Amino acid sequence: MNRYLIVGSIIIFILLLIAIFAKFLSPYDPYKQDLLNRLKPPSIKHIFGTDELGRDVFSRMLYATRVSLSVGFIAVGLSTIIGAILGLISGYYGGWVDSLIMRLVDIMLCFPTFFLILLVIAFVKPNIYNIMLVIGLTSWPSLTRYVRAEVLKIKNLEFVLSCKLAGFSSARIIFIHILPNVLVPILVTFSLGIGSAILTESALSFLGLGVQPPQPSWGNILSSGKDYIHIAWWLSLFPGLAIFITVTGFNLLAEGFRILFSPKER
């Protein structure tokens, strides 16, 4: 175990607990408006202050943890499945299949992903499910490249050749014998991907194209923070800090995995 892995796991573990027990941890109803106490600075009663409708920012942020983590895990789960399968197929079969998939990857990598996501969200209804889907469907190409390169390294090793000689089906060779050997890059990319998916979701919500109010998300709290930037700094500071810590957690985890499995750095 290394420091990165430990610190990253602790951060993510705490966040998961917050997401699961948000209901019990939050002192107020995140949707309850209190118009007499609008835009109150942090105090003992409201430790992160209140927003423009008098809602408790702390409670809203606890609930928003659910949004961020579920978008992260589900979107990246989807992109990992797509990316890994395409990478395995591309690397294993080679030939025209490989050329086709790689051309597609090149095209996807050349296009500003964030703009593509904006473009899609502009035409479908912005809600949490569509966001998961769009992020998942647009963020697989780098994993495909990565997995393909790893497959190319091992596909001519003896154990793969002996599988072929033993007459195993291609699917069996790919998923039972090759896949375990490329799990490390998949794990690292998965962890990094969650961080960037959370960043993307919050940026979309910030722009008003993500999770729609009144459902709380760190991005849309920040968005109202921008409107009150002159008078209510707490609306901008705390949600941003939450995103920052969360993404740091996942990036630390990724770095930890990378070091754990590369003997040179260990």
Next chain:
Amino acid sequence: MVKIIFKRIILFIITFIGISFITFLVINLSPGKPSDMLEFSSKITYEAKEKIIKLYGLDKPLHIRYFNWFVRFIKLDFGNSFKDDRPVIKKILERLPATLLLNILSLILIFFFGIFFGIICAVYRNKFLDKIISFFIFLSYSIPKYWLAILCMIVFGIKLKILPISGLRSVNFEYLTFLEKCLDIIKHLILPVVISALGGIAGLTRYIRGSMIEQLNSEYIKFAISKGTPKNKVVLKHAFRNVLIPVVTIVGLSLPEVIGGAFIFETIFAYPGMGRLGYEAIMSRDYPLIMGISVITAFLTLLGNFLADLLYIYVDPRVRYK
């Protein structure tokens, strides 16, 4: 070399067609036709709607529509904006210089600081300076850049009042002398440029550090040092030259990120560029404008990558003389 360049051009065209096809599909297969959106507007007459359906050929099958669309887009004819009925290409061209200015300045910053920090980290690896820089690089991977933008606006704009927080010009711009005008624009550019360059700087520093360390551990460097070549010369002349070649490609690849980021940063800083125009177009469902901006954005990104490829061929003698 001519053969390689020719190959790149073919690749450029294929990728461009691919991107145009994806954009076309996204817009055409999503629920709701562009003409549906017009129904909500009472100003649009039945004739105008028919005209738009004709213009986009919505009564024809998909492949013919794509072909027609592609022909029009080569001619840069994207139709008129729904909002003010001005030609889309005109609206984009008005905003393009500001965006190019922002992106080119960001790229210069990325190139300069990425190399600078990367070399410092490699030379002083595992020492204090390296650890500090690496720490900040790690943080800048995780920080939401638009949040950083807001914090900078609060700190530099609202609390310290030393930098303007929106637009490209002050209100009294017309009355300033030439020198003051330049200074005014520079002041307005500082925050957007620095913040949009940050991610790229982090990436490039990390890359340069890694490959520089690899070079510094190699045999030819050990030989150069043992025969008494000054360390500066070894680092900057021998090792750095070999590191520099892939940098061109790396900077080219960071282009999509910079251009994609422009959509957020231009919106936050109310910067009068194409990114903010795109954001406004998306928010108001201005279909022709969205189309036009997607195509121009994709084209610029591809062009940047293509130029990076050409530069790569130029700087790497192994490719050049093949």
